Amino acid sequence: MCGIVGLFLKDKSLEPQLGALLSEMLVSMTDRGPDSAGIAIYDGGARGHGKITIQSPIPAADFPGLDVELGNEIGAKVSTLVKSTHAVLDVPTDKLEAARAAIAELRPNARIMGVGEAIEIYKEVGLPAEVVKRFEVIAMKGSHGIGHTRMATESAVTTLGAHPFSTGPDECLVHNGSLSNHNNLRRELIRDGMRFETENDTEVAAAYLSSKIAHGMNLGEALKSSLSDLDGFFTFVVGTRNGFGVVRDPIACKPAVLAETDSYVAFGSEYRALANLPGIEDAKIWEPEPSTVYFWEH
Incomplete structure:
Protein backbone atom coordinates (compact mmCIF):
# COMPACT_ATOMS: atom_id res chain seq x y z
CA MET A 1 0.00 0.00 0.00
CA GLY A 45 14.55 26.97 -16.17
CA ALA A 46 16.29 29.44 -18.45
CA ARG A 47 16.35 28.60 -22.14
CA GLY A 48 19.39 26.51 -23.02
CA HIS A 49 19.87 25.27 -19.44
CA GLY A 50 19.26 21.82 -17.99
CA LYS A 51 19.13 20.32 -14.52
CA ILE A 52 20.74 17.28 -12.95
CA THR A 53 19.47 16.34 -9.49
CA ILE A 54 21.92 14.23 -7.50
CA GLN A 55 21.77 12.61 -4.06
CA SER A 56 24.70 11.77 -1.81
CA PRO A 57 25.02 9.84 1.45
CA ILE A 58 27.91 12.18 2.29
CA PRO A 59 26.82 15.60 0.99
CA ALA A 60 29.38 17.49 3.09
CA ALA A 61 32.12 15.70 1.15
CA ASP A 62 30.52 15.46 -2.28
CA PHE A 63 28.85 18.82 -2.87
CA PRO A 64 31.47 21.49 -2.02
CA GLY A 65 33.47 22.42 -5.11
CA LEU A 66 31.53 20.11 -7.44
CA ASP A 67 30.28 22.98 -9.60
CA VAL A 68 33.84 24.18 -10.30
CA GLU A 69 35.23 20.69 -10.92
CA LEU A 70 32.32 19.73 -13.15
CA GLY A 71 32.54 22.99 -15.06
CA ASN A 72 36.22 22.35 -15.75
CA GLU A 73 35.44 18.83 -16.98
CA ILE A 74 32.71 19.83 -19.42
CA GLY A 75 34.05 23.25 -20.38
CA ALA A 76 31.00 25.21 -19.26
CA LYS A 77 29.69 27.19 -16.30
CA VAL A 78 27.89 25.08 -13.68
CA SER A 79 25.92 26.33 -10.68
CA THR A 80 24.66 24.30 -7.72
CA LEU A 81 21.63 24.52 -5.45
CA VAL A 82 22.12 22.32 -2.38
CA LYS A 83 19.14 21.04 -0.41
CA SER A 84 20.12 18.66 2.38
CA THR A 85 21.23 15.36 0.78
CA HIS A 86 20.36 16.53 -2.74
CA ALA A 87 21.87 19.07 -5.10
CA VAL A 88 20.53 20.46 -8.36
CA LEU A 89 23.24 21.23 -10.92
CA ASP A 90 22.44 23.82 -13.59
CA VAL A 91 24.35 23.06 -16.80
CA PRO A 92 23.94 23.97 -20.47
CA THR A 93 21.41 21.68 -22.15
CA ASP A 94 23.93 20.49 -24.73
CA LYS A 95 26.28 19.43 -21.91
CA LEU A 96 23.80 17.29 -19.94
CA GLU A 97 25.13 13.91 -21.07
CA ALA A 98 28.76 14.97 -20.70
CA ALA A 99 27.99 16.28 -17.20
CA ARG A 100 26.23 13.07 -16.26
CA ALA A 101 29.28 11.02 -17.25
CA ALA A 102 31.65 13.40 -15.47
CA ILE A 103 29.66 13.24 -12.22
CA ALA A 104 30.10 9.47 -12.13
CA GLU A 105 33.86 9.97 -12.29
CA LEU A 106 34.13 12.97 -9.99
CA ARG A 107 31.68 11.82 -7.31
CA PRO A 108 31.26 8.02 -7.40
CA ASN A 109 29.17 8.09 -4.21
CA ALA A 110 26.57 10.39 -5.73
CA ARG A 111 23.46 9.03 -7.42
CA ILE A 112 21.58 10.80 -10.18
CA MET A 113 17.88 11.20 -9.33
CA GLY A 114 16.74 12.96 -12.50
CA VAL A 115 17.96 14.80 -15.60
CA GLY A 116 16.18 17.21 -17.90
CA GLU A 117 15.28 20.80 -18.69
CA ALA A 118 12.58 21.13 -16.02
CA ILE A 119 12.56 18.20 -13.58
CA GLU A 120 13.88 18.16 -10.01
CA ILE A 121 13.47 14.96 -7.95
CA TYR A 122 13.81 14.84 -4.17
CA LYS A 123 13.33 11.64 -2.17
CA GLU A 124 14.44 10.25 1.16
CA VAL A 125 13.60 7.85 3.96
CA GLY A 126 11.13 9.35 6.42
CA LEU A 127 7.60 10.68 6.78
Whole structure:
Protein backbone atom coordinates (compact mmCIF):
# COMPACT_ATOMS: atom_id res chain seq x y z
CA MET A 1 0.00 0.00 0.00
CA CYS A 2 1.37 3.40 -1.06
CA GLY A 3 0.00 6.88 -1.61
CA ILE A 4 0.49 8.77 -4.86
CA VAL A 5 -0.50 12.29 -5.91
CA GLY A 6 -0.20 14.48 -8.95
CA LEU A 7 -1.08 18.07 -9.79
CA PHE A 8 -1.09 19.70 -13.23
CA LEU A 9 -1.73 23.45 -13.22
CA LYS A 10 -3.64 24.97 -16.13
CA ASP A 11 -3.76 28.37 -14.43
CA LYS A 12 -0.28 29.91 -14.44
CA SER A 13 -1.21 32.20 -11.54
CA LEU A 14 -1.20 29.11 -9.30
CA GLU A 15 2.39 28.14 -10.20
CA PRO A 16 3.96 29.89 -7.16
CA GLN A 17 1.75 27.64 -4.98
CA LEU A 18 2.62 24.32 -6.61
CA GLY A 19 5.02 23.15 -3.91
CA ALA A 20 2.64 24.08 -1.10
CA LEU A 21 -0.37 22.42 -2.76
CA LEU A 22 1.51 19.27 -3.69
CA SER A 23 3.09 19.01 -0.22
CA GLU A 24 -0.30 19.14 1.48
CA MET A 25 -1.63 16.48 -0.89
CA LEU A 26 1.33 14.19 -0.18
CA VAL A 27 1.27 14.64 3.60
CA SER A 28 -2.42 13.69 3.63
CA MET A 29 -1.40 10.26 2.28
CA THR A 30 1.09 9.55 5.10
CA ASP A 31 -0.71 6.57 6.58
CA ARG A 32 -0.66 4.83 3.21
CA GLY A 33 3.14 4.62 3.39
CA PRO A 34 5.26 6.11 6.18
CA ASP A 35 8.63 4.56 5.23
CA SER A 36 9.87 7.04 2.62
CA ALA A 37 8.60 9.80 0.39
CA GLY A 38 9.55 11.65 -2.76
CA ILE A 39 8.41 14.36 -5.09
CA ALA A 40 9.14 15.52 -8.64
CA ILE A 41 8.66 19.21 -9.40
CA TYR A 42 8.63 20.61 -12.93
CA ASP A 43 9.75 24.21 -13.24
CA GLY A 44 11.24 25.21 -16.56
CA GLY A 45 14.55 26.97 -16.17
CA ALA A 46 16.29 29.44 -18.45
CA ARG A 47 16.35 28.60 -22.14
CA GLY A 48 19.39 26.51 -23.02
CA HIS A 49 19.87 25.27 -19.44
CA GLY A 50 19.26 21.82 -17.99
CA LYS A 51 19.13 20.32 -14.52
CA ILE A 52 20.74 17.28 -12.95
CA THR A 53 19.47 16.34 -9.49
CA ILE A 54 21.92 14.23 -7.50
CA GLN A 55 21.77 12.61 -4.06
CA SER A 56 24.70 11.77 -1.81
CA PRO A 57 25.02 9.84 1.45
CA ILE A 58 27.91 12.18 2.29
CA PRO A 59 26.82 15.60 0.99
CA ALA A 60 29.38 17.49 3.09
CA ALA A 61 32.12 15.70 1.15
CA ASP A 62 30.52 15.46 -2.28
CA PHE A 63 28.85 18.82 -2.87
CA PRO A 64 31.47 21.49 -2.02
CA GLY A 65 33.47 22.42 -5.11
CA LEU A 66 31.53 20.11 -7.44
CA ASP A 67 30.28 22.98 -9.60
CA VAL A 68 33.84 24.18 -10.30
CA GLU A 69 35.23 20.69 -10.92
CA LEU A 70 32.32 19.73 -13.15
CA GLY A 71 32.54 22.99 -15.06
CA ASN A 72 36.22 22.35 -15.75
CA GLU A 73 35.44 18.83 -16.98
CA ILE A 74 32.71 19.83 -19.42
CA GLY A 75 34.05 23.25 -20.38
CA ALA A 76 31.00 25.21 -19.26
CA LYS A 77 29.69 27.19 -16.30
CA VAL A 78 27.89 25.08 -13.68
CA SER A 79 25.92 26.33 -10.68
CA THR A 80 24.66 24.30 -7.72
CA LEU A 81 21.63 24.52 -5.45
CA VAL A 82 22.12 22.32 -2.38
CA LYS A 83 19.14 21.04 -0.41
CA SER A 84 20.12 18.66 2.38
CA THR A 85 21.23 15.36 0.78
CA HIS A 86 20.36 16.53 -2.74
CA ALA A 87 21.87 19.07 -5.10
CA VAL A 88 20.53 20.46 -8.36
CA LEU A 89 23.24 21.23 -10.92
CA ASP A 90 22.44 23.82 -13.59
CA VAL A 91 24.35 23.06 -16.80
CA PRO A 92 23.94 23.97 -20.47
CA THR A 93 21.41 21.68 -22.15
CA ASP A 94 23.93 20.49 -24.73
CA LYS A 95 26.28 19.43 -21.91
CA LEU A 96 23.80 17.29 -19.94
CA GLU A 97 25.13 13.91 -21.07
CA ALA A 98 28.76 14.97 -20.70
CA ALA A 99 27.99 16.28 -17.20
CA ARG A 100 26.23 13.07 -16.26
CA ALA A 101 29.28 11.02 -17.25
CA ALA A 102 31.65 13.40 -15.47
CA ILE A 103 29.66 13.24 -12.22
CA ALA A 104 30.10 9.47 -12.13
CA GLU A 105 33.86 9.97 -12.29
CA LEU A 106 34.13 12.97 -9.99
CA ARG A 107 31.68 11.82 -7.31
CA PRO A 108 31.26 8.02 -7.40
CA ASN A 109 29.17 8.09 -4.21
CA ALA A 110 26.57 10.39 -5.73
CA ARG A 111 23.46 9.03 -7.42
CA ILE A 112 21.58 10.80 -10.18
CA MET A 113 17.88 11.20 -9.33
CA GLY A 114 16.74 12.96 -12.50
CA VAL A 115 17.96 14.80 -15.60
CA GLY A 116 16.18 17.21 -17.90
CA GLU A 117 15.28 20.80 -18.69
CA ALA A 118 12.58 21.13 -16.02
CA ILE A 119 12.56 18.20 -13.58
CA GLU A 120 13.88 18.16 -10.01
CA ILE A 121 13.47 14.96 -7.95
CA TYR A 122 13.81 14.84 -4.17
CA LYS A 123 13.33 11.64 -2.17
CA GLU A 124 14.44 10.25 1.16
CA VAL A 125 13.60 7.85 3.96
CA GLY A 126 11.13 9.35 6.42
CA LEU A 127 7.60 10.68 6.78
CA PRO A 128 6.26 12.90 3.99
CA ALA A 129 6.07 15.90 6.33
CA GLU A 130 9.75 15.47 7.19
CA VAL A 131 10.78 15.02 3.56
CA VAL A 132 8.93 18.06 2.21
CA LYS A 133 10.33 20.18 5.05
CA ARG A 134 13.86 18.86 4.50
CA PHE A 135 13.84 19.88 0.85
CA GLU A 136 11.80 23.08 1.28
CA VAL A 137 9.22 21.81 -1.19
CA ILE A 138 6.49 24.12 0.12
CA ALA A 139 8.39 27.14 -1.26
CA MET A 140 8.90 25.63 -4.71
CA LYS A 141 7.08 26.87 -7.79
CA GLY A 142 6.33 25.09 -11.03
CA SER A 143 3.75 24.00 -13.56
CA HIS A 144 3.15 20.44 -12.34
CA GLY A 145 4.47 17.70 -10.11
CA ILE A 146 3.91 14.20 -8.76
CA GLY A 147 4.63 12.63 -5.39
CA HIS A 148 4.71 9.32 -3.56
CA THR A 149 4.76 8.02 -0.02
CA ARG A 150 5.88 4.43 0.33
CA MET A 151 5.14 1.39 2.41
CA ALA A 152 7.96 -1.01 1.53
CA THR A 153 6.64 -4.47 0.71
CA GLU A 154 9.24 -6.10 -1.54
CA SER A 155 12.52 -4.29 -0.88
CA ALA A 156 14.49 -2.41 1.77
CA VAL A 157 13.61 1.01 3.09
CA THR A 158 16.32 3.10 1.42
CA THR A 159 16.67 6.42 -0.38
CA LEU A 160 17.22 4.69 -3.71
CA GLY A 161 14.16 2.51 -3.11
CA ALA A 162 11.92 5.55 -2.70
CA HIS A 163 9.85 6.94 -5.57
CA PRO A 164 9.83 8.72 -8.06
CA PHE A 165 12.05 6.71 -10.40
CA SER A 166 13.45 8.41 -13.49
CA THR A 167 12.37 6.87 -16.80
CA GLY A 168 14.26 9.27 -19.09
CA PRO A 169 14.98 12.97 -19.60
CA ASP A 170 12.27 14.98 -17.81
CA GLU A 171 10.27 11.79 -17.20
CA CYS A 172 9.60 9.87 -14.00
CA LEU A 173 7.24 7.33 -12.46
CA VAL A 174 5.45 6.72 -9.17
CA HIS A 175 3.55 3.51 -8.52
CA ASN A 176 0.92 2.15 -6.16
CA GLY A 177 0.61 -1.64 -6.25
CA SER A 178 2.73 -4.72 -6.74
CA LEU A 179 4.13 -6.44 -9.82
CA SER A 180 4.27 -10.24 -9.76
CA ASN A 181 6.54 -10.73 -12.78
CA HIS A 182 9.17 -8.10 -11.97
CA ASN A 183 11.98 -10.61 -11.36
CA ASN A 184 11.57 -12.21 -14.79
CA LEU A 185 11.25 -8.80 -16.38
CA ARG A 186 14.35 -7.59 -14.54
CA ARG A 187 16.40 -10.42 -16.04
CA GLU A 188 15.16 -9.58 -19.53
CA LEU A 189 16.00 -5.91 -19.08
CA ILE A 190 19.47 -6.71 -17.74
CA ARG A 191 20.11 -8.69 -20.93
CA ASP A 192 18.95 -5.57 -22.79
CA GLY A 193 21.64 -3.53 -21.02
CA MET A 194 19.64 -2.05 -18.14
CA ARG A 195 21.22 -1.63 -14.69
CA PHE A 196 19.42 -1.80 -11.35
CA GLU A 197 20.29 -0.40 -7.93
CA THR A 198 17.42 -1.81 -5.82
CA GLU A 199 15.09 -4.80 -5.56
CA ASN A 200 12.11 -2.46 -5.96
CA ASP A 201 9.53 -3.64 -8.49
CA THR A 202 8.85 0.00 -9.43
CA GLU A 203 12.44 0.40 -10.57
CA VAL A 204 11.73 -2.49 -12.95
CA ALA A 205 8.60 -0.72 -14.23
CA ALA A 206 10.61 2.47 -14.77
CA ALA A 207 13.32 0.54 -16.63
CA TYR A 208 10.65 -1.18 -18.72
CA LEU A 209 9.24 2.18 -19.82
CA SER A 210 12.76 3.50 -20.52
CA SER A 211 13.52 0.43 -22.64
CA LYS A 212 10.34 0.77 -24.69
CA ILE A 213 11.06 4.46 -25.29
CA ALA A 214 14.64 3.65 -26.29
CA HIS A 215 13.25 1.20 -28.83
CA GLY A 216 11.07 3.80 -30.51
CA MET A 217 7.83 4.03 -28.53
CA ASN A 218 6.54 7.25 -27.07
CA LEU A 219 5.56 7.26 -23.41
CA GLY A 220 1.86 6.80 -24.11
CA GLU A 221 2.59 3.74 -26.27
CA ALA A 222 4.91 2.35 -23.59
CA LEU A 223 2.20 2.71 -20.95
CA LYS A 224 -0.30 0.92 -23.17
CA SER A 225 2.24 -1.85 -23.72
CA SER A 226 2.68 -2.20 -19.95
CA LEU A 227 -0.95 -3.29 -19.65
CA SER A 228 -0.11 -6.59 -21.34
CA ASP A 229 3.54 -7.01 -20.33
CA LEU A 230 3.34 -6.18 -16.62
CA ASP A 231 1.51 -8.66 -14.41
CA GLY A 232 0.05 -7.54 -11.10
CA PHE A 233 -1.87 -4.66 -9.60
CA PHE A 234 -0.70 -1.16 -10.40
CA THR A 235 -1.60 2.46 -10.77
CA PHE A 236 1.12 4.46 -12.49
CA VAL A 237 1.41 8.24 -12.48
CA VAL A 238 4.09 9.58 -14.80
CA GLY A 239 5.56 13.05 -15.07
CA THR A 240 6.76 14.46 -18.39
CA ARG A 241 8.33 17.72 -19.51
CA ASN A 242 4.92 19.12 -20.40
CA GLY A 243 2.48 17.36 -18.10
CA PHE A 244 1.50 14.14 -16.39
CA GLY A 245 -0.34 10.90 -17.11
CA VAL A 246 -2.21 8.14 -15.29
CA VAL A 247 -2.87 4.48 -16.08
CA ARG A 248 -4.41 1.66 -14.05
CA ASP A 249 -4.08 -2.07 -14.66
CA PRO A 250 -7.00 -4.00 -16.23
CA ILE A 251 -8.43 -5.01 -12.83
CA ALA A 252 -7.90 -1.58 -11.22
CA CYS A 253 -8.23 -2.74 -7.63
CA LYS A 254 -5.97 0.03 -6.33
CA PRO A 255 -7.87 3.18 -5.34
CA ALA A 256 -7.55 6.25 -7.54
CA VAL A 257 -9.44 9.49 -8.08
CA LEU A 258 -9.07 12.37 -10.53
CA ALA A 259 -10.41 15.90 -10.30
CA GLU A 260 -10.44 18.58 -13.00
CA THR A 261 -11.33 22.26 -12.94
CA ASP A 262 -10.56 25.14 -15.26
CA SER A 263 -7.43 25.72 -13.11
CA TYR A 264 -5.91 22.25 -12.65
CA VAL A 265 -6.06 18.48 -12.93
CA ALA A 266 -5.31 16.57 -9.73
CA PHE A 267 -4.77 12.91 -8.91
CA GLY A 268 -4.81 11.15 -5.55
CA SER A 269 -4.92 7.62 -4.24
CA GLU A 270 -7.87 8.83 -2.16
CA TYR A 271 -10.18 11.83 -2.32
CA ARG A 272 -8.76 13.27 0.92
CA ALA A 273 -5.58 14.16 -1.04
CA LEU A 274 -7.70 16.54 -3.13
CA ALA A 275 -10.07 17.82 -0.46
CA ASN A 276 -8.24 21.10 0.30
CA LEU A 277 -7.44 22.14 -3.26
CA PRO A 278 -8.89 25.52 -4.26
CA GLY A 279 -12.21 25.18 -6.06
CA ILE A 280 -12.47 21.43 -5.47
CA GLU A 281 -16.18 21.82 -4.73
CA ASP A 282 -16.74 22.74 -8.39
CA ALA A 283 -14.44 20.08 -9.86
CA LYS A 284 -15.40 17.21 -12.11
CA ILE A 285 -14.41 14.20 -10.01
CA TRP A 286 -14.16 10.64 -11.29
CA GLU A 287 -12.38 7.32 -10.94
CA PRO A 288 -10.02 6.65 -13.86
CA GLU A 289 -11.08 3.69 -15.99
CA PRO A 290 -9.03 0.45 -16.07
CA SER A 291 -6.60 -0.05 -18.98
CA THR A 292 -6.97 3.59 -20.02
CA VAL A 293 -4.08 6.01 -20.45
CA TYR A 294 -4.88 9.59 -19.47
CA PHE A 295 -2.59 12.53 -20.32
CA TRP A 296 -2.72 16.25 -19.67
CA GLU A 297 -0.02 18.43 -21.21
CA HIS A 298 0.67 22.07 -21.90
